[in-house]
Amino acid sequence: MVRHLSSFVAAVVSVFFFAGNLSAQTTINPDISVIPRFIIQSNDSERLGEGKREFSRPDFAFEELEIVLQSYLNPFAKADVILTLPGPDLEESSLGAEEIYATVVRGLPLDLNVRFGKYRVDYGKINLVHPHAWPFVTQPLSQQRFIGEEGLNDLGISASVLLPTGNVYTKLTMDLLRGAPIGEATGIEDTSGAKPTYANSARLTSFFTLSDHSDLEIGLSGYTGIHDPYNRDRFYYANLDFKYKYRPSSYTSLVLQGEYLLNTRKASQDRDFNAFVGADGNPERRSINTGGMYLYADCQFLKTFSLGGRFDWSKSPYSKDDDAKAFAVFMGYYPVEETLGVRLHYQNTKTENVSSSETVNLIALQILFSIGPHKAHPF
Amino acid sequence: MKRILSILALLACVLPAQAEVRVVTSLSDLADLSRQIGGERVQVDYIVRGNQNPHFVEVKPSYMMKLKSADIFFIIGMDLEMWAPQIVDGSRNRKLDVVDLSKNMPKLEVPSRVDASQGDVHRYGNPHYWLDPRNIKMLLEEMITAFVKISPNDESYFRANAETYLKKLEAKITEWETVMKPFAGSKIITFHKSWTYFASWLNLVVADQVEPKPGIPPSPSHTAELISLVREGGIKAIVVEPFYDASAAERIARSTSAKVIRLTTSVGGVDAATDYISMMAYNIKTLATTLR
Numbered sequence: 001m002v003r004h005l006s007s008f009v010a011a012v013v014s015v016f017f018f019a020g021n022l023s024a025q026t027t028i029n030p031d032i033s034v035i036p037r038f039i040i041q042s043n044d045s046e047r048l049g050e051g052k053r054e055f056s057r058p059d060f061a062f063e064e065l066e067i068v069l070q071s072y073l074n075p076f077a078k079a080d081v082i083l084t085l086p087g088p089d090l091e092e093s094s095l096g097a098e099e100i101y102a103t104v105v106r107g108l109p110l111d112l113n114v115r116f117g118k119y120r121v122d123y124g125k126i127n128l129v130h131p132h133a134w135p136f137v138t139q140p141l142s143q144q145r146f147i148g149e150e151g152l153n154d155l156g157i158s159a160s161v162l163l164p165t166g167n168v169y170t171k172l173t174m175d176l177l178r179g180a181p182i183g184e185a186t187g188i189e190d191t192s193g194a195k196p197t198y199a200n201s202a203r204l205t206s207f208f209t210l211s212d213h214s215d216l217e218i219g220l221s222g223y224t225g226i227h228d229p230y231n232r233d234r235f236y237y238a239n240l241d242f243k244y245k246y247r248p249s250s251y252t253s254l255v256l257q258g259e260y261l262l263n264t265r266k267a268s269q270d271r272d273f274n275a276f277v278g279a280d281g282n283p284e285r286r287s288i289n290t291g292g293m294y295l296y297a298d299c300q301f302l303k304t305f306s307l308g309g310r311f312d313w314s315k316s317p318y319s320k321d322d323d324a325k326a327f328a329v330f331m332g333y334y335p336v337e338e339t340l341g342v343r344l345h346y347q348n349t350k351t352e353n354v355s356s357s358e359t360v361n362l363i364a365l366q367i368l369f370s371i372g373p374h375k376a377h378p379f
Numbered sequence: 380m381k382r383i384l385s386i387l388a389l390l391a392c393v394l395p396a397q398a399e400v401r402v403v404t405s406l407s408d409l410a411d412l413s414r415q416i417g418g419e420r421v422q423v424d425y426i427v428r429g430n431q432n433p434h435f436v437e438v439k440p441s442y443m444m445k446l447k448s449a450d451i452f453f454i455i456g457m458d459l460e461m462w463a464p465q466i467v468d469g470s471r472n473r474k475l476d477v478v479d480l481s482k483n484m485p486k487l488e489v490p491s492r493v494d495a496s497q498g499d500v501h502r503y504g505n506p507h508y509w510l511d512p513r514n515i516k517m518l519l520e521e522m523i524t525a526f527v528k529i530s531p532n533d534e535s536y537f538r539a540n541a542e543t544y545l546k547k548l549e550a551k552i553t554e555w556e557t558v559m560k561p562f563a564g565s566k567i568i569t570f571h572k573s574w575t576y577f578a579s580w581l582n583l584v585v586a587d588q589v590e591p592k593p594g595i596p597p598s599p600s601h602t603a604e605l606i607s608l609v610r611e612g613g614i615k616a617i618v619v620e621p622f623y624d625a626s627a628a629e630r631i632a633r634s635t636s637a638k639v640i641r642l643t644t645s646v647g648g649v650d651a652a653t654d655y656i657s658m659m660a661y662n663i664k665t666l667a668t669t670l671r
Contacts, residue, residue, distance in 0.1 A: 078468070105468045105471070106468075106471065106473045107473060111471035111472075111473070113471065162447070162471060167444055168444075169440035169441060169443060169444045171440075207439070207440035207441060209439075209441045212428060215439060215441065217440070247437075249622070250431070250432050250435065250622050250623070251624055303596060303624065304596065335596070336595060336596070337499075337594065339495065371495075373461075375461070375462075375465065376435070376436060376437065376438045376461060376462030376465055377437055377438065378437075378438045378465070379437055379438065379439045379440060
């Protein structure tokens with residue numbers, strides 16, 4: 001496994017190295033970062049079936065390793081390659097490509113930026129943030145249910161432009177994507193290939209400087225794709241997001257961030273492929289309107305410590321009777337900038353549907369470190 | 380028609396000349412120097428406030444907007460502004476001239492090898508060269524070269540302004556050197572390695588830093604070592620920039636006879652530092668008073 005991994009990395013590095021040599025007769029190596037995450041966690045759901053609520057024995061687990069390679073390809077374009085080794089089985093896991101894309105950053109008409117490859121789509125606020133950079137350990141429920149654990153990450157082509165809105169930064173991004181199944185719609189795959197199932201995404205975002213110490217970003221995103229290729233059933237997401245940051249000094253800050261997602265879809269079956277049946281006993285095609293949201297606050301109160309809380313609420317993409325709510329508190333400790341991070345996370349999650357209700361408590365301790373250059377964080 | 384033309388001609392004479400060169404600088408000090416030589420023919424803005432740590436700057440879209448319509452972006456260079464490439468790319472300004480002012484600067488503390496065990500060491504050397512005012516002449520020369528590329532007809536104007544400013548600065552340098560001469564060889568402690576060029580100019584000795592390694596937070600054991608060092612060396616001043624937490628420095632001061640002083644590396648870092656000369660004057664006066 002290790003041999004497999006190292007040869008893969010060496011191959012990718014070689015491509016960049018030789019590309020540099022051939023084109024410019026100089027050695028141009030990419031920036032390389034390696035970020036592994038480990039987790040120790042326990043929850044009280046294992047024996048709920050027996051009517052007992054007790055925390056399981058905490059186990060050490062490997063969560064994920066990210067290998068990030070970034071470089072300019074030439075004066076006009078950059079490339080990013082992000083490889084991941086997913087957990088929990090470190091020995092048996094195999095390396096995958098989370099993102100591989102090139103971005104043309106200058107030289108195009110209207111100062112367009114064009115991206116192509118496989119990438120996290122500029123949709124919502126948290127989708128572009130990799131899990132190692134979240135202030136908490138778990139993904140918000142609405143993201144899990146409507147977008148999926150890996151985020152909105154697909155093959156495609158994207159174009160973005162800055163709109164002429166005076167001194168206010170306003171960016172419009174549009175994507176044409178392969179249309180990979182997302183969220184809870186993970187199983188229906190069209191093998192006939194009769195018609196493409198492209199997805200489209202767009203995001204409009206504006207950034208406002210409120211004072212020397214505070215800024216606000218507001219975004220509106222839309223996404224549409226086909227979730228059932230046989231019935232050509234389409235879904236539409238509309239997503240409103242905001243991020244407010246108050247940073248009075250180098251050592252203290254307050255972040256407030258939230259997203260609200262609205263889902264509209266036609267569906268003939270639920271997420272487990274059980275056909276919807278009407279009152280007359282015949283199959284029926286339903287219109288489903290559901291949604292979800294999260295809101296979190298994260299306060300950095302010392303150079304090395306932060307403390308926050310998050311509220312999640314989410315329906316299922318396929319049923320308004322399937323409801324989940326969660327409340328989480330989390331604490332981060334970063335003793336030496338971002339080279340080492342420790343996050344403690346407690347979450348209470350309640351899921352309900354017409355036939356059952358369940359509450360689960362989770363305690364997790366996440367440890368991560370980072371090798372390589374630490375780039376400045378985007379807002 | 381003639382009347383309209385004469386009104387337009389009159390307006391052209393009465394209205395102030397339109398700024399031709401749009402400049403954004405990474406630091407407020409560079410903004411002040413750009414104004415000094417560019418006068419009314421440049422429009423100047425900057426990214427990092429004087430009371431902000433220039434090493435760590437969040438990449439905000441508002442910074443990209445500042446660069447979007449700029450002609451020139453002056454940076455200190457030597458990897459001080461690790462965040463600069465991201466805002467340059469984000470600005471989508473293909474005509475932007477990013478000018479690294481460190482190109483011809485004499486560099487101090489250039490490491491032979493860099494790895495993370497040394498802390499946040501700058502691989503091209505210590506970048507705080509603007510705190511030696513003798514380096515400003517070379518810096519202004521780089522600025523003029525960049526301005527002239529955009530506005531070649533104004534070269535003599537820029538040069539005349541630079542000459543006037545340098546005369547004033549040189550007089551101040553002589554004055555500051557006279558004030559600090561009695562303290563040559565004095566030891567100081569600094570929080571970060573920001574004062575290497577400043578100390579070298581004034582023949583001061585930076586005995587150690589409050590940070591055990593650049594960018595690494597003060598540790599109790601290192602603080603204890605510094606207390607001994609300050610006591611044994613009779614060190615009177617612990618220099619801390621306005622954006623650093625002074626609590627570790629104050630712990631050292633409480634256990635010794637040293638005093639914590641806030642010196643600023645940039646214009647706007649303290650109220651008295653309204654431009655480069657007043658910033659240096661404030662630093663010299665504060666330090667001399669403490670060392671006396």
